[in-house]
Amino acid sequence: MTAPWPSPDDDGEPRLKAALAAALHLPADHLSITTGVRAGAAPILRAGTGLLLERPTFLGVRRLAHALGRPVTDVAWPDLTTLLSGSPGSDVVWVTSPCRNPDGAMLPAEVKRCLEDYASAGATVVQNLVNDWLAPRPEARIKGAALIGSLSKVAGGGVRLGWVADPRYAAWARAERRGATPPTPWQRTWARFVERGGLDILRTAVSTAVAESAAALDAALEEAGSAGVARPAETELLRLLPLGAGWTEEEACRRLLVRGFRVSPGAAFGAAQPSVRLSLTRLRPALAAPLACALTPVLSAP
Known part of the structure; x- marks a missing residue:
């Protein structure tokens, strides 16, 4: 057989x-x-x-x-x-x-x-x-x-x-x-x-969601007074955001986690300065404003 x-x-x-x-x-x-x-x-x-x-x-x-x-x-x-x-x-x-x-x-x-x-x-x-x-x-x-x-x-x-x-x-x-x-x-x-065409369906769905979340986050950050952290021109997918003076990556990640947002420390990627990294593949547009509010304090001096 x-x-x-x-x-x-x-x-x-x-x-x-x-x-x-x-x-x-x-x-x-x-x-x-x-x-x-x-x-x-x-x-x-x-x-x-x-x-x-x-x-x-x-x-x-x-x-x-x-x-x-x-x-x-x-x-x-x-x-x-x-x-x-x-x-x-x-x-x-x-x-x-x-x-x-x-x-x-x-x-x-x-x-x-x-x-x-x-x-x-x-x-x-x-x-x-x-x-x-x-x-x-x-x-x-x-x-x-x-x-x-x-x-x-x-x-x-x-x-x-x-x-x-x-x-x-x-x-x-x-x-x-x-x-x-x-x-x-x-x-x-x-x-x-x-x-x-299954991969195209997945790709379209995820890319559309990422674009919507990125636009919502940019608008929310600008409204919160953090417009200076706009995304790189090449992508909507990832952000590496420098922390404000006095913040450690551990403190910033912990603060954001308490507020329901899991981010990665920049050191996990060998970043040159204290920072947090966001991936927008899991961010719903409705959560962009709460995320911007949680981010704003750690992007400026405490």
């Missing part, structure tokens, strides 16, 4: 790969399905001797690199143009754009060109596209970079579906690819879902 659910292909179900490539404007060739960004990142980091990591950023990648025994060097985006001006090294370079976590920033054009030159010289550059689901922008992709992402931000972390697009990934992940892809039934289910 033939097993009803054969093992998935090492690089993922072809149908799911084709569906995601079409929906997310990814290159269909050399696309591998993973269980998430960190799962996809591990073989890439293992192939390098160290990690040049953007700052600020999601620090889970830093922890993963340390667990793999790879040293990490923190680098602000503007400093990359100087640091990468020589011959390519064996360190992996990691950037998140568009919509960097935690501040929603987008890679400046001159830094993008520098990374493309570095990648074309043979270096490994990784571009994390996990927040590019609102409106995928192929023109923002770094030519020659390994593209990595997941569906966690639009469908939830429990979906456990991610991807890597790079011709080198098969060699990087040779040791673990067979056991690292999601189960066959799950991949085929999501292939049908994406093919039938």
Whole structure:
């Protein structure tokens, strides 16, 4: 009797790969399905001797690199143009754009060109596209970079579906690819879902809600006298808000939590100054005014 659910292909179900490539404007060739960004990142980091990591950023990648025994060097985006001006090294370079976590920033054009030159010289550059689901922008992709992402931000972390697009990934992940892809039934289910427009429905619903919440929050902050913390021009999704003098991140997060709002400390992302980070994917527009009232005291001196 033939097993009803054969093992998935090492690089993922072809149908799911084709569906995601079409929906997310990814290159269909050399696309591998993973269980998430960190799962996809591990073989890439293992192939390098160290990690040049953007700052600020999601620090889970830093922890993963340390667990793999790879040293990490923190680098602000503007400093990359100087640091990468020589011959390519064996360190992996990691950037998140568009919509960097935690501040929603987008890679400046001159830094993008520098990374493309570095990648074309043979270096490994990784571009994390996990927040590019609102409106995928192929023109923002770094030519020659390994593209990595997941569906966690639009469908939830429990979906456990991610991807890597790079011709080198098969060699990087040779040791673990067979056991690292999601189960066959799950991949085929999501292939049908994406093919039938389900991902577009999710994306539209979440992006509409985020836009409404962002507009409501901006208006409420302006009314509360905190208009100076307006969002970056590139995104509505994330905010990194500097704290007023005298506030610690712990105090600010605790105060906001007591008022019903869970935010993250900027230090959790390597932020340069005391701050709190907001993600608007879970903020209902009706709560924007109460959130602005709760935020205003911690954005000015206590």
